[in-house]
Amino acid sequence: MRRFILIAVPYLWLVALFLVPFLIVLKISLSDIALSIPPYTPQLDWTAGWAGFKDFLGQLDFENFTFLTQDPLYWRAYVSSLQIALISTVLTLLVGYPIAYAMAQAPDEWRPTLLLLVILPFWTSFLIRVYSWIGILSNEGFLNQFLLWTGVISTPLTILNTNTAVYIGIVYTYLPFMILPIYSALEKMDGSLLEAAEDLGCSRLSAFWLVTIPLSKAGIIAGCFLVFIPALGEFVIPSLLGGSDTLMIGKVLWEEFFSNRDWPVASAVAVILLLILVVPIVLFQRNEQKQREMDQ
Amino acid sequence: MAQTVFAPWDDPQAKPLIQFKNVTKRFGDFTAIENLTQDIYEREFFSLLGPSGCGKTTLMRMLAGFENVTEGQILIAGQDMAHVPPNKRAVNMMFQSYALFPHLSVWENIAFGLKREGKPKDEIAARVEEMLRLTRLVKFAKRKPHQISGGQRQRVALARSLAKAPKLLLLDEPLGALDKKLRQDTQFELMDIQEKTGTTFVIVTHDQEEAMTVSSRVAVMDEGRIIQVATPAQIYEAPNSVYVADFIGDVNIINGVATKAEDGYLITWAEGQAPFMAKTPNLFADGQTCHLAIRPEKVAISAERPADAVNAVEGQIIDIAYLGNISTYHVKLVNGQMIKAQAANTRRLSRRTFTWEDRVWLSWTDTAAVMLER
Ligand SMILES: Nc1ncnc2c1ncn2[C@@H]1O[C@H](COP(=O)(O)OP(=O)(O)O)[C@@H](O)[C@H]1O
Numbered sequence: 001m002r003r004f005i006l007i008a009v010p011y012l013w014l015v016a017l018f019l020v021p022f023l024i025v026l027k028i029s030l031s032d033i034a035l036s037i038p039p040y041t042p043q044l045d046w047t048a049g050w051a052g053f054k055d056f057l058g059q060l061d062f063e064n065f066t067f068l069t070q071d072p073l074y075w076r077a078y079v080s081s082l083q084i085a086l087i088s089t090v091l092t093l094l095v096g097y098p099i100a101y102a103m104a105q106a107p108d109e110w111r112p113t114l115l116l117l118v119i120l121p122f123w124t125s126f127l128i129r130v131y132s133w134i135g136i137l138s139n140e141g142f143l144n145q146f147l148l149w150t151g152v153i154s155t156p157l158t159i160l161n162t163n164t165a166v167y168i169g170i171v172y173t174y175l176p177f178m179i180l181p182i183y184s185a186l187e188k189m190d191g192s193l194l195e196a197a198e199d200l201g202c203s204r205l206s207a208f209w210l211v212t213i214p215l216s217k218a219g220i221i222a223g224c225f226l227v228f229i230p231a232l233g234e235f236v237i238p239s240l241l242g243g244s245d246t247l248m249i250g251k252v253l254w255e256e257f258f259s260n261r262d263w264p265v266a267s268a269v270a271v272i273l274l275l276i277l278v279v280p281i282v283l284f285q286r287n288e289q290k291q292r293e294m295d296q
Numbered sequence: 297m298a299q300t301v302f303a304p305w306d307d308p309q310a311k312p313l314i315q316f317k318n319v320t321k322r323f324g325d326f327t328a329i330e331n332l333t334q335d336i337y338e339r340e341f342f343s344l345l346g347p348s349g350c351g352k353t354t355l356m357r358m359l360a361g362f363e364n365v366t367e368g369q370i371l372i373a374g375q376d377m378a379h380v381p382p383n384k385r386a387v388n389m390m391f392q393s394y395a396l397f398p399h400l401s402v403w404e405n406i407a408f409g410l411k412r413e414g415k416p417k418d419e420i421a422a423r424v425e426e427m428l429r430l431t432r433l434v435k436f437a438k439r440k441p442h443q444i445s446g447g448q449r450q451r452v453a454l455a456r457s458l459a460k461a462p463k464l465l466l467l468d469e470p471l472g473a474l475d476k477k478l479r480q481d482t483q484f485e486l487m488d489i490q491e492k493t494g495t496t497f498v499i500v501t502h503d504q505e506e507a508m509t510v511s512s513r514v515a516v517m518d519e520g521r522i523i524q525v526a527t528p529a530q531i532y533e534a535p536n537s538v539y540v541a542d543f544i545g546d547v548n549i550i551n552g553v554a555t556k557a558e559d560g561y562l563i564t565w566a567e568g569q570a571p572f573m574a575k576t577p578n579l580f581a582d583g584q585t586c587h588l589a590i591r592p593e594k595v596a597i598s599a600e601r602p603a604d605a606v607n608a609v610e611g612q613i614i615d616i617a618y619l620g621n622i623s624t625y626h627v628k629l630v631n632g633q634m635i636k637a638q639a640a641n642t643r644r645l646s647r648r649t650f651t652w653e654d655r656v657w658l659s660w661t662d663t664a665a666v667m668l669e670r
C-alpha cells in the first residue's frame with residue numbers, strides 16, 4: 001500500500017499538472033472559433049448524455065492543423081525559432097563553458113562565492129532584467145554611449161530590435177542553466193586524470209580535448225537542452241528585444257491568443273510546439289539516465 | 297643462480313640513470329622531502345618503503361614531472377629535468393588512484409599512450425593485445441572502468457603504464473588491491489618484464505615481503521628522508537637503525553649499555569644479569585647506550601641452558617603463535633622484557649616440546665644480534 005502511494009503521487013502530479021491541461025489544450029485545438037465565452041465550440045453538454053457526447057466528438061476535427069500547414073507564417077516561425085534557439089544554445093555554450101571551467105579550477109574556498117554570483121541574477125525579476133537590456137542596447141543606450149566615447153565607432157550601432165539583441169538576451173538569461181551542469185561535471189573530475197593523460201604523452205591542450213571535454217560531455221548535453229528547450233518557446237525576450245522581423249513561435253502563439261483571440265489555432269500552435277519539444281526532452285532524460293549509471 | 301652480481305651502485309664507473317641532488321620539496325612551509333641525495337641505476341628495481349605520509353608519492357611525482365623541485369636538482373640520464381614537462385619525459389607512472397579514463401574502455405585506456413605516439417593502428421592493436429594477455433584482461437577489453445573490479449582496475453592501470461615500454465616506470469603501490477596469489481604472479485611478471493625490457497622500476501610499496509622479493513635495492517624512508525638504502529638482504533641483516541630494523545620484518549630490541557670487550561662488546565641490559573656479547577664493525581664508547589636488534593628466527597629456544605652458548609637467558613613462555621611451518625614463542629625475561637623466538641615445527645603439534653608457562657632458555661650467537669646506536 002505504502003509503495004502504491006509512493007508510486008501514485010508522482011503520477012497524480014503528472015496527470016493533474018501536465019496531462020489534464022494538455023488534453024484541454026488538445027481539445028481546444030480540435031475545436032472551431034466562435035463568438036462566445038469561452039471563444040470556441042463545441043462545448044460538452046453534460047446533460048445530453050451519451051448521444052450528446054457522440055455529437056460533441058463528431059464536431060472535433062483537424063481543421064486548425066491543416067490551416068497551420070497552409071499559411072507559411074507558421075512553419076517559418078517554427079523553423080526560425082529552432083534556428084534562433086539552436087544558435088543561442090551554441091553561443092551560450094561558448095560563453096558558459098569557459099566560465100564553468102574557470103569556476104572548477106578556482107580554489108576551493110572561492111567556489112561557493114562564484115556559484116552564488118552565477119545564481120544571483122535569479123533573485124531579481126526576469127522581466128526587469130530583460131527590460132534593462134533595452135537601456136543597454138538601444139541607440140542612446142550605455143553600450144553605444146561607451147563605444148562612442150572610446151571612439152571605436154562614430155555612429156551608434158543598431159542592436160536593439162534585431163535578432164542580435166534576441167541572442168544577447170537569451171544567452172544572458174539562460175547562461176546559468178548552461179554553467180551549472182557543466183560546472184558540476186567538471187568539479188567531479190579527478191585531477192589525476194589530466195596528469196595521467198600528460199604522463200602518457202598528451203600536451204595540456206590535447207589532454208583537454210581528449211579527457212576534459214569527453215568527461216564534461218554529460219554536463220554540456222544537459223546544459224544545451226536546458227537552454228534549448230525554453231529558448232525554443234521563448235516569448236518575452238523576442239517581444240521586448242527583437243524587431244518586427246524577429247519571428248518566433250512564442251510570439252505567434254501570444255498574438256493568436258490575445259490579439260486574434262483565436263484560441264483553437266493558438267492551441268494547435270502550442271500542441272505542435274510541444275510535439276517538437278518532446279524529442280529534445282526525451283534525449284535529455286536519456287542523457288541524465290546514462291550519467292546516473294556511469295556515476296554508480 | 298650462477299650469474300654476475302648486479303650491483304652498479306658499488307661500481308664507481310657506473311652512470312646512474314636517476315640522480316637526486318640535494319632535493320628539497322616544500323608545500324607551503326611543510327617540508328615533504330628534505331635534502332635528499334640518491335642515485336638510482338639503469339635496470340634497477342628500486343623500492344621505496346616507509347609509513348604513510350613520508351613522501352614516497354611526492355618523490356615519484358617529482359620524477360614524473362608533476363611537482364617542481366623546491367631546491368636541488370633531479371637528473372635523468374644526465375639531463376636536468378627542471379623544465380621538462382611530463383609528456384616530454386620517457387617516464388610513465390602508475391597512479392596510486394589508478395587514474396583510469398572513465399569514458400574509455402579498458403582497451404582504449406591501454407592504447408591511449410600508444411595513440412599519442414602516432415604508431416600505426418595494427419602495431420597499437422598488437423601491443424594492446426599483448427598487454428591484455430600479460431595482465432589477464434583479455435575478457436574485459438570492451439568494458440569501461442566502472443564495470444570491473446578493483447583488482448582488475450589496478451591491472452588496467454599497470455598495463456597502461458607498461459604499454460609504452462618506458463625507460464623508467466614509476467609504480468605507486470601497484471599491487472595493493474590484488475589478492476596474494478595474483479600479487480605474487482604479478483611480481484614475477486614485473487621482474488620478468490624488467491629482465492626482458494631493461495626498464496628501470498621505482499616502486500612504492502607497503503608490503504615489505506613484496507619489497508624483499510622484487511627489489512634490487514630498498515630505500516626505507518621516514519619524514520621526507522631516506523634512512524637507509526641497501527639490498528634486501530643487507531637491510532634485513534644489517535639495518536642501520538632501530539627504525540629500519542623495526543620497519544622491516546619482526547625484531548627484538550634490547551636496550552643496554554656497551555662496554556668494550558676483547559673482540560666485541562659486552563652489553564649490560566638488566567641489573568644482576570650476565571651481559572650479552574655482540575660483535576660489530578661499528579665503534580661504541582664505554583658506557584654508551586645501545587640497542588641490540590635480534591631477529592626472532594636467530595633466537596634458539598631450549599629446555600636446558602645450552603653449554604656452549606655465548607648469550608643465554610632464562611624466561612617464561614607467555615604466548616605461542618602457531619603459524620603452520622613455524623611457531624613464535626613470546627618469552628618474558630626476568631626484567632619483564634618480552635623476547636620473540638621462532639622455531640620450525642618439525643614435529644606434530646601434539647608432541648610439541650614447549651607449552652605455556654614453561655621456563656625455557658633463549659640463546660643466540662655473538663654475531664646474531666646487530667648493535668645499533670639509534
Ligand atoms: N599538494 C600538496 N600540498 C600540500 N601537502 C602535500 C601535497 N602533496 C603531499 N603533501 C604532503 O606531503 C607529505 C608526503 O605525502 P606523500 O608523498 O603523498 O606521502 P606517501 O606517498 O609516502 O604516503 C604528506 O604529509 C602530505 O600531506
Ligand SMILES: [Mg+2]
Pocket residue numbers: 352353392468
Ligand atoms: Mg602515497
